[in-house]
Amino acid sequence: MDIPGPEPRADGGAGAVAAAGGLHVYQLRLHAEYGPVVRFQLPGADTAVSVADPVLLEATAHVDKRPEPLFAFLAPLFEAGNVQVMPADEHTPWRRLLLSVLAGRPSHERHFARFTELVTELADRWAERAGQGPVELQKDLTALSLRMICAYALGGEAEDPDRVVDAFEEVLTEHLGRLYQAPLPGSREERAERAAEALAYLRAVVDRVVAAHRSGDRADRIIEAGERPARIRDTVMVAMLAAHHTTGLAVSWTLHLLGRHPEAAGRVAEELDRVLGDRAAPEYADLRRLTYLERVLKEAMRLYPPGPYGARETTEALVLGDYEIPAGTTVFYPFWAVHMNPDHWPEPERFMPERFTPEETAKRPRLAYIPFGLGPRGCEGAALAMVEAELVLAVLLKRLRFRPVPGHEVTPVERFVLWAADDIRMTVSPRT
Incomplete structure (x- = not known):
């Protein structure tokens, strides 16, 4: 059976993506019109097959090859080869090492006190701002996330986190713009020069952070593996990129949703008071008792998945329901469309943290919720990000109340990740 999809375009699909406002929204529209499996054109892949059905996704979960052209926009960040598309035989041991560094509970506990200090510093600053105008969630929380991953992975501080975040955006916007032929301000030469300057700055920052690592800290696990300096830099670079986007934006969207749903915010506050008592911050062991807070966070990441998308290249023919996918096909994972699939998420646009009770979770297919991707190329830092x-939400919501700024429009847009176009501005006030 032929896979449904739009008619081919001479521009390779770039115009359709741009007209929709980005790849995330385009995927939602494609699946709403053509169903759970769609054939479409994608810049860098010619023709791709997008799968928004979590049951059908299971047939692709073992695939360990990424289509190189789709991830070429990340290549400028890497000197030792694009770690996002390294062959499976090279990727598997490297992934194992990264999981040992990023996913271990003992290391999370060991760094928990430092994380708490960093979050508390932000809470203090925001508390001082109470009554003096709104805070910009994305700006401050992505910078906080960058500080946290540097403290965790390298035992050091990121210098000028705001500038580092801006530099990542400069590089990615330029190279994504080339891939999707998106209109950007300034001439191509000016944009290329700005991107080159931003990349040189990022490399210099990473070199200084790596050089300053403490003996015995997490960077040594990578160094002891015998990797060359360029690969170490690449790994730190991608960790900084992924961590500040994922965690900072997940918390930003969660606070935005709680501001629009005061009853849920009240339940979070009650749970924090019950579990923490008079303490301003949780201990590591307290997190497992904050069950409603976890459900709120997961529902926020369902509605606004911080990760952009996933993609694999089939190495053998696959059968997806009624369709046969030949070897060499780009299989696209549209995280947002999967999370908005009404067959598994009734009233998908509603904010309903109760979807993540154990009883409700057990009713859904395993891959109905994939904010960190799936399979052997899923995010190694998922456990750390959660x-x-x-922790960030617990500290902030124990002390502060967040309310939307009247008249401020929060519009999701694609900037590699699902970003708010004009930040998410909220007023803060002390809870007591």
Whole structure:
């Protein structure tokens, strides 16, 4: 059976993506019109097959090859080869090492006190701002996330986190713009020069952070593996990129949703008071008792998945329901469309943290919720990101109340990740 999809375009699909406002929204529209499996054109892949059905995704979960052209926009960040598309035989041991560094509970506990200090510093600053105008969630929380991953992975501080975040955006916006032929301000030469300057700055920052690492800290695990300096730099670079986006934006969207749903915010506050008592911050062991807070965070990441998308290249023919996918096909994972699939998420646009009770979770297919991707190329830092996000939310919501700024429009846009176009501005006030 032929896979449904739009008619081919001479521009390779770039115009359709741009007209929709980005790849995330385009995927939602494609699946709403053509169903759970769609054939479409994608710049860098010619023709791709997008799968928004979590049951059908299971047939692709073992695939360990990424289509190189789709991830070429990340290549400028890497000197030792694009770690996002390294062959499976090279990727598997490297992934194992990264999981040992990023996913271990003992290391999370060991760094928890430092994480708490960093979050508390931000809470203090925001508390001082109470009554003096709104805070910009994305700006401050992505910078906080960058500080946290540097403290965790390298035992050091990121210098000028705001500038580092801006530099990442400069590089990615330029190279994504080339891939999707998106209109950007300034001439191509000016943009290329700005991107080159931003990349040189990022490399210099990473070199200084790596050089300053403490003996015995997490960087040594990578160094002891015998990797060359360029690969170490690449790994730190991608960790900084992924961590500040994922955690900072997940917390930002969660606070935005709680501001629009005061009843849920009240339940979070009650749970924090019950579990923490008079303490301003949780201990690591407290996180498992903050069950409603975890459900709120997961529902926020369902509605606004911080990760952009996933993609694999089939190495053998696959059968997806009624369709046969030949070897060499780009299989696209549209995280947002999967999370908005009404067959598994009734009233998908509603904010309903109760979807993540154990009883409700057990009713859904395993891959109905994939904010960190799936399979052997899923995010190695998923467990760390959840610990960080829950801690940040617990500290902020124990002390502060967040309310939307009247008249401020929060519009999701694609900037590699799902970003708010004009930040998420909220007023803060002390809870007591």
